[in-house]
Amino acid sequence: MAVLRTLLYLFVYPGLLFLFAYSTFCEWFDRKVFARLQNRMGPTHTGSFGLLQPIADFIKLLAKEDVVPAAADKGLFRVLPAFGLAVVSAAGLLLPVWNFDLAVPSFTSFQGDLIVLLYLLSLPTLIIFLAAWSSTNYFSSIGGARVLTMLFGYEVPLFLAVLSPAILAGSWRLAEIAAFYQAKPLLILPNLLAFAIAVVAVQAKLERCPFDIPHAETEIVGGTFTEFSGKKLALFRLMFDIEMVVSSGLLAAVFLGGFPGGALVGFAHLVVKTLFVIFLLSLIRALTSRIRIDQVVTLAWKYLAPLAVLQLLIIILLKGLLS
Amino acid sequence: MLKKLARWSRIKSPWILHLNSGACNACDIEIVAALTPRFDVERFGILLKATPRHADVLVASGPVTRQMRDRIIRIYEQTPDPKFVIAVGACAMSGCVYRGAYNILGGLDQVIPVNMYVPGCPARPDAIVDGVVKLLGKL
Amino acid sequence: MRIAAFLPELLRSLFKKPNTVDYPFKKLAVPEGFRGTPHLDPDMCIVCRACERDCPAEAIEITAVNEAEKRFRMVIHNDRCIHCGQCVDSCPTVPKAMRIDSLFEIADDSRHKMKEDWVYVRAVIKPKAPAPAPAGESPNA
Amino acid sequence: MKFQIPIGPQHPALKEPISLRMTVEGEVIVDADIRLGYNHRGVEKVAEEKNWTQNLYLSERICGICSHSHSTCYVQGVEKLMDIAPPPRGMYIRYLVSELERVHSHLLWLGVAGHEAGFDSFFMYTWRDREVVMDLLEMITGNRVHYAINAVGGVRRDLDDLQKAKVLEGVKILRERSVYYFRIGASEPSFVARIAGVGVLPLEKAVALCAVGPTARASGWARDVRKEDPYAVYGELEFDVPTADTCDVLGRVVVRVKELLESYKLIEQMIHKLPEGPIAAKVPRKAKPGEVVSRYEAPRGENLHYIKSNGTDKPERLKVRAPTLANYPATVEMLRSGFIADIPLIFAAIDPCICCAERAVVLTSARSGEESIVRLGDLRRQALERHQKAPLKRNAVWPF
Amino acid sequence: MTDAEIIDRLKADLGGKIVELTHPAPRRLFLKAAPGDLLAVTGTLRDKYGVVFLSTITGVDKGETFEIIYHFSTPEQDFNLRTELPRARPHVESISSLIPGAVLYERELQDMFGIVVDHIPDARRLVLSDDWPEGQYPLRKDWKHERPVEVIPGGES
Structure with a gap:
């Protein structure tokens, strides 16, 4: 029974199958919302309401010719997309869904899984950098340098922002943090500032407008992915989609009280909360113009990081008051 | 079965690269206009891509100038298979008013194979959408 | 400066009907007088070649099939046509032998299919316009 | 690290073919050159x-x-x-x-x-x-x-x-x-x-x-x-x-x-x-x-x-003299000591109409008069100087 | 200043250097100078008449000679300064020392007519395309272009 449950967990929910299906749905949702915000339709004619659009994109890319540029580091170039996908999928397993028993640590929920999840979510950035570097194209190289530069910008505010609810809850375990806020929903409010910072940082992590600097098409063509085509591009796109789901799941778990109540109700919570976060991300994408790389760093260190520290201060004071 | 699936996906998700080989801009703005809310080609899963590596369909406009010839061939070769070319506008088809100019090699089909011709000077956005739809219908 | 200055407009469109016309399924109306593809009315053509001479894109070709019988062949190359309508303006007959309709969805996969030709006998109708080959720019289309 | 990046002739920021050669140092442009001729029709x-x-x-x-x-x-x-x-x-x-x-x-x-x-x-x-x-x-x-x-x-x-x-x-x-x-x-x-x-x-x-x-x-x-x-x-x-x-x-x-x-x-x-x-x-x-x-x-x-x-x-x-052509020398001037990210904007700001500019004649590898007199070494020095006393509000320095 | 005043002033200032001065339309002045006087006339125009804006330089092939027209303009008048060069030895002095924006048009001139612009600061060879043959100047009247044969792919249907 336990083996079956583990397999189910790994491959069906919230493992690979679910992540694939749900991430494509989320991409559709994101594209549709983005299009509707711009007063147009977005994908419509692929499946009903265009729901199958991301899947069609994925299959088409799989079926396309796969070009490896002559100058590229072939080993790295080939292996990185799969590696990136593996990393984000592994991160997806750590989301606190389907945890029936809080008291028992399992391989998916343990003290400190928040840190592991954050770490796993940082890896794709490095993978993208390596991928860009290994393709030895001017535009890719510039894109790669930009990826790393941005990493230094947004990672610290993100960690600090996620820290504050964890401190208030007094745990490094996602499931416990979620349970804490389920018990005291009002305490979500003091974390709103951190939530806002985290949303912005996640936007940067996902390289979406206004932070789509590494692959800004009007500046450096495809940027990091200029040389990737076919299967590899498909895997990278899927990686971004899953990363979007996992990071919005993380925000939902940490800031919005997680996904309580068994498989079905928990699933509903998951869908509603992640879609809410994704809606916010889409809104930011539609609202802003791309900023320059120096402006990202300025924004992160001048505004986001100090605000995150302020938030931490508030939380620590609050914790003192409460106890 | 797999082939059918691949064919379906190809029809449903044609990503385009806009290629200008010396056009007067008119077809280009109409191609861009096809992306904007009134025509919104994203309905058919069409996305404008920045690099030939990501593209399936090259949407080309303009007569081929001497200087662009090699670049067009290179871009065509960089596009991974299967790839399709749509020539938009009279210039890309035959060179139109520039026929006989010393720096023009003629229409696009003098340089690379073309799968669909969209007439017009410039082609209206609806004509371009019509051309794309006809191309997809032929796949 | 205002953060998220665009927000109200964006949110409004989220709940509004999109501006999109569902094109291939619902056609857009072209305005009256839209210049589409040119056509010939062979019964009216007096083979004055004004259209051939004034066509900027060499899209009209008139050749004699049989000089004695006064048979001519006119080819309109739609792949070269720039839809300017000058051929209609240049045409001296009344009513005009050249006309332009609003057809524009003629995309095809071969340029050979974009030729239209007519083989016809030269019309003997006397043009009612002052001269058979007036200035290329007759006022008012 | 200084290298040249080619923008164009096929580039998403440019709806028309033109080639901008940018010499960049990290993200900062130190030199720019425009090569026309891709859209020259005669x-x-x-x-x-x-x-x-x-x-x-x-x-x-x-x-x-x-x-x-x-x-x-x-x-x-x-x-x-x-x-x-x-x-x-x-x-x-x-x-x-x-x-x-x-x-x-x-x-x-x-x-x-x-x-x-x-x-x-x-x-x-x-x-x-x-x-x-x-x-x-x-x-x-x-x-x-x-x-x-x-x-x-x-x-x-x-x-x-x-x-x-x-x-x-x-x-x-x-x-x-x-x-x-x-x-x-x-x-x-x-x-x-x-x-x-x-x-x-x-x-x-x-x-x-x-x-x-x-x-x-x-x-x-x-x-x-x-x-x-x-x-x-x-x-x-x-x-x-x-x-x-x-x-x-x-x-x-x-x-x-x-x-x-x-x-x-x-x-x-x-x-x-x-x-x-x-x-x-x-x-x-x-x-x-x-x-x-x-x-x-x-x-x-x-x-x-x-x-x-x-x-x-x-x-x-x-x-025919089209306005865009007249603006090229000014564009090269504007591009100097900008960031890579500024290229599309600066270039777009003249509202370039490459086809206009190239209609018949020019195929310039345009470097405007003043610029082409100076040799590359001087150019670099000038660009650096200009960058140092640049009146632009660039408070962040490229971190690498 | 009205056109008449300008013409009088020009005659006084440049007297001998202007071979011909016509005034075909209001605000349009056509001056003609010998190739040797080009720099001097341009200098005078710039310094005394505020002519800083060069619209373009036109070359015309007149058979035996090449005519070059410099189209200057000020907010009040257009000055079109022309000069004629023998076809056998088409050399002209660069005016880019006076008007930096002129280089572009001078290179265009070199390229299309084979007119040699002396002391041009940027003398890189200007070709239409990278593979353009040497010594071919498309805008000369005696240069003819042979149309390539157009092969329409896909046979008659």
Whole structure:
């Protein structure tokens, strides 16, 4: 029974199958919302309401010719997309869904899984950098340098922002943090500032407008992915989609009280909360113009990081008051 | 079965690269206009891509100038298979008013194979959408 | 400066009907007088070649099939046509032998299919316009 | 690490082929060079083989965005050569279309500027509303882009009362929307951060490098052929020449939006003043021998056609100088010591119309006069110096 | 200043250097100078008449000679300064030392007519395309272009 449950967990929910299906749905949702915000339709004619659009994109890319540029580091170039996908999928397993028993640590929920999840979510950035570097194209190289530069910008505010609810809850375990806020929903409010910072940082992590600097098409063509085509591009796109789901799941778990109540109700919570976060991300994408790389760093260190520290201060004071 | 699936996906998700080989801009703005809310080609899963590596369909406009010839061939070769070319506008088809100019090699089909011709000077956005739809219908 | 200055407009469109016309399924109306593809009315053509001479894109070709019988062949190359309508303006007959309709969805996969030709006998109708080959720019289309 | 990146000829920021070679150090541009010739078609040679009527359509196809500008500039010259005066109603309709074209071109540019800055919603909205003016143009002329309304001696189509009313209605909507976009563009922080202080072209540089159009006007040089050399109907109408003194991309946005408002004013005046009468005059097939210089204020700046006739039905020489060409030296100047991210914006800010610039002649590997005198070493030093005392607000230094 | 005043002033200032001065339309002045006087006349125009803006330079092939027209303009007048060069030895002095923006048009001139611009600061060979043959100048009247044969792919249907 336990083996079956583990397999189910790994491959069906919230493992690979679910992540694939749900991430494509989320991409559709994101594209549709983005299009509707711009007063147009977005994908419509692929499946009903265009729901199958991301899947069609994925299959088409799989079926396309796969070009490896002559100058590229072939080993790295080939292996990185799969590696990136593996990393984000592994991160997806750590989301606190389907945890029936809080008291028992399992391989998916343990003290400190928040840190592991954050770490796993940082890896794709490095993978993208390596991928860009290994393709030895001017535009890719510039894109790669930009990826790393941005990493230094947004990672610290993100960690600090996620820290504050964890401190208030007094745990490094996602499931416990979620349970804490389920018990005291009002305490979500003091974390709103951190939530806002985290949303912005996640936007940067996902390289979406206004932070789509590494692959800004009007500046450096495809940027990091200029040389990737076919299967590899498909895997990278899927990686971004899953990363979007996992990071919005993380925000939902940490800031919005997680996904309580068994498989079905928990699933509903998951869908509603992640879609809410994704809606916010889409809104930011539609609202802003791309900023320059120096402006990202300025924004992160001048505004986001100090605000995150302020938030931490508030939380620590609050914790003192409460106890 | 797999082939059918691949064919379906190809029809449903044609990503385009806009290629200008010396056009007067008119077809280009109409191609861009096809992306904007009134025509919104994203309905058919069409996305404008920045690099030939990501593209399936090259949407080309303009007569081929001497200087662009090699670049067009290179871009065509960089596009991974299967790839399709749509020539938009009279210039890309035959060179139109520039026929006989010393720096023009003629229409696009003098340089690379073309799968669909969209007439017009410039082609209206609806004509371009019509051309794309006809191309997809032929796949 | 205002953060998220665009927000109200964006949110409004989220709940509004999109501006999109569902094109291939619902056609857009072209305005009256839209210049589409040119056509010939062979019964009216007096083979004055004004259209051939004034066509900027060499899209009209008139050749004699049989000089004695006064048979001519006119080819309109739609792949070269720039839809300017000058051929209609240049045409001296009344009513005009050249006309332009609003057809524009003629995309095809071969340029050979974009030729239209007519083989016809030269019309003997006397043009009612002052001269058979007036200035290329007759006022008012 | 210093290396050269090629922007173009095929590049998503450029809707037309041109090659910009950027020498960059990290993210900072230290040198820029423009190579043209990708869009060079040889229009001037072709023009010598076509007759006056055919050339009307050829000149229209020099450029797709300012198509009416080129054809009007050409037709003005031919009419002077043939010594005919088009009837006033024809003139009003011709310049009405030319103002509508300015509106479409500037709206297009606003959207493109948004797109280059990654502000896709802005792009989508401006282009959505641009369809209003496109519909008006299509209604009046019968085509969305190449209007072909000009004929030697007047215009080819008349305007009826219903169309007049529709134009006025469209202008009303557009005015409201333009003001709105101006507010958005000037208040969205991420957008302003991208355009303020970017691509600075001081007035003295603009004068020395012969910049034209909104590029020059945004540097505070109030040059407008419509005011200076009031051709045709412009002498009878009231309008201002907006300028800005910020000398940057923001200034160019401001100038263009203000010009939009001026154009709306002009369109309304033209509709109200539209005289009765014929729309075209009778013209001969041949022009008398002679030469003429015709100037016209296109949306991008001064357009100049030099036409020489030898008495036949074909021109002896047609020389076209499009505004974009005049702005290239200024662009190279502006690109220096910007960031890579600024390239598309700076380049877009002159509203480049590469096809115009290359119609026939030039294929310049344009480096403007002053720049090409200095050797590379000096160039680098200059760029560094300029960067150090740059008046731009660049508070963050490239971290690598 | 009105056109008449300008003409008088020009005659006084440049007297001998101007071979011909016509005034075909209001605001349009056509001056003609010998190739040797080009720099001097341009200098005078710039310094005394505020002519800083060069619209373009036109070249015309007149058979035996090449005519070059410099289109200057000020807010009041257009000055079109022309000069004629023998076809056998088409050399002209660069004016880019006076008007930096002129280089662009001078290179265009070199390219299309084979006119040699002396002391041009950027003398890189200007070709239409990278593979353009040496010594071919497309805008010369005696240069003819042979149309390539157009092969329409896909046979007659």
